[in-house]
Every structure is written in C-alpha cells, then in structure tokens.
Amino acid sequence: MQLPVELIPFKTADATVDAVKSGDIDLVFVAIDPVRSADISYTPAYIQIEGAYIVKTSSPIKANEEVDTVGTEIVVGKGSAYDLYLTREIKHASLLRAASSQAVVDDFMLGKGNVAAGVKQQLESDAKRYEGLRMLPGRFMVINQAIGIPKARPNYEATNTYLSNVISELKQSGFVAESMKRHNIQGAKVAD
Structure with missing residues (x-):
C-alpha cells in the first residue's frame, strides 16, 4: 500500500x-x-550531532566546564534539544531563550547573554557571519x-x-x- x-x-x-x-x-x-x-x-x-558553546573572543571563558557559573547567561533556542538538556543540567548559570536556534547568535551579538549554545555546525556557520567570536573546544552534549x-x-x-x-x-x-x-x-x- x-x-x-x-x-x-x-x-x-x-x-x-x-x-x-x-x-x-x-x-x-x-x-x-x-x-x-x-x-x-x-x-x-x-x-549524531554535537551541542557546543561560542563566546566573544574577549571572554575569559576558555572551556565548557567554566560555563556553569553564577553570572553566566547562556542564550539557547527555545524548546531545542540543547535547551531541554541545559535546563536539566545547568545549576548556576542562567538560560536566556531566543525565539529559534537560528536566532541564538544574532541575539547574542545584540548583547543578550555572554555565551551562546547551539548545534556546532550552526554556531560555526554563524561565526563566519560575525567577527570576534570563538568556539569553546569540544562539546557539551551529543x-x-x-x-x-x-x-x-x-x-x-x-x-x-x-x-x-x-x-x-x-x-x-x-x-x-x-x-x-x-x-x-x-x-x-x-x-x-
């Protein structure tokens, strides 16, 4: 049929x-x-794809393990897999939700948060659109x-x-x- x-x-x-x-x-x-x-x-x-973080080149954050601290604001795409994961896992940082995964880095570059989280490929693509960004090494989730x-x-x-x-x-x-x-x-x- x-x-x-x-x-x-x-x-x-x-x-x-x-x-x-x-x-x-x-x-x-x-x-x-x-x-x-x-x-x-x-x-x-x-x-399988990876969830990763991106920061501004001036950020003191150098590793994924440094992200979950008081005062850190992570921009995530509302309802995305990494939003759901970080909602469960983050204990000290705050999550700021962008309207979509595609809007995360745009919101971040407009001054929202001090770390952006997303699918590694999306972040790498966004990093080519803006200057002054760097990926944190590795991944925070699969x-x-x-x-x-x-x-x-x-x-x-x-x-x-x-x-x-x-x-x-x-x-x-x-x-x-x-x-x-x-x-x-x-x-x-x-x-x-």
Whole structure:
C-alpha cells in the first residue's frame, strides 16, 4: 500500500514537537529527549550531532566546564534539544531563550547573554557571519536525531517497530553515511 507523503518544514524544533503531539503531523525527525519521550516514541538514532558553546573572543571563558557559573547567561533556542538538556543540567548559570536556534547568535551579538549554545555546525556557520567570536573546544552534549511518533496515535508501537527496522537497515546498508557524504553534511556522524 502506498500513501502520499507531505514534508512540512517548521522553523523550530519546539513547533515540530507541538505539531506531532497535537496530531497535526504523523511523525517528526527530531532530537531524542527524555522530556519529549512522555508523548513521543523514538526509533533508534540515525545521526549524531554535537551541542557546543561560542563566546566573544574577549571572554575569559576558555572551556565548557567554566560555563556553569553564577553570572553566566547562556542564550539557547527555545524548546531545542540543547535547551531541554541545559535546563536539566545547568545549576548556576542562567538560560536566556531566543525565539529559534537560528536566532541564538544574532541575539547574542545584540548583547543578550555572554555565551551562546547551539548545534556546532550552526554556531560555526554563524561565526563566519560575525567577527570576534570563538568556539569553546569540544562539546557539551551529543544530540541523537531520530524519527518520533506520537504515543497518542493508535498502534504507535507497530509503526515504531517498522520505522526502527527501516532506520537500522538504512544505517547498516551505508545509505545514511552515503547520503550525508552526497549532501556534504559536516560535523555529524552515523549514530551507533
């Protein structure tokens, strides 16, 4: 049986997750997160990307371990995987939420916060648009991307099993790695 497919882009991960939870869409390609797991069932991850920090070159902060201190304000994309992660993990710094992941560095350069957090590739791209920025070495988290299905959907377990098998086959066959190479995707790797 063939079904029509409609790809619907969203500006933020938060909006995508809301749409799948409300039943407006059938599945999402999104980062796995325990908060989202209350409403979403995930396939195994197909790719991994990294969450990283960027600071102004004048910043005294030199390492990821120095970020979670009183007085540090971290700009994050509202509802993103790294927002959810940092909300759980940050104990002393404050989080300032930008409207989207794409707006993080723009807000940061307009004077919001003293550290920007995001997907490493996005931050590296943004660093080319502005002068006076530097990436902190390493990463503060690994982001596992997967397909998510709403748990409210009838027989979601069977759908998840089917899609999990498809993801496993696509990874094992080399399709995911070849697709990333063909589309020149840098900084991501096929998930284990």
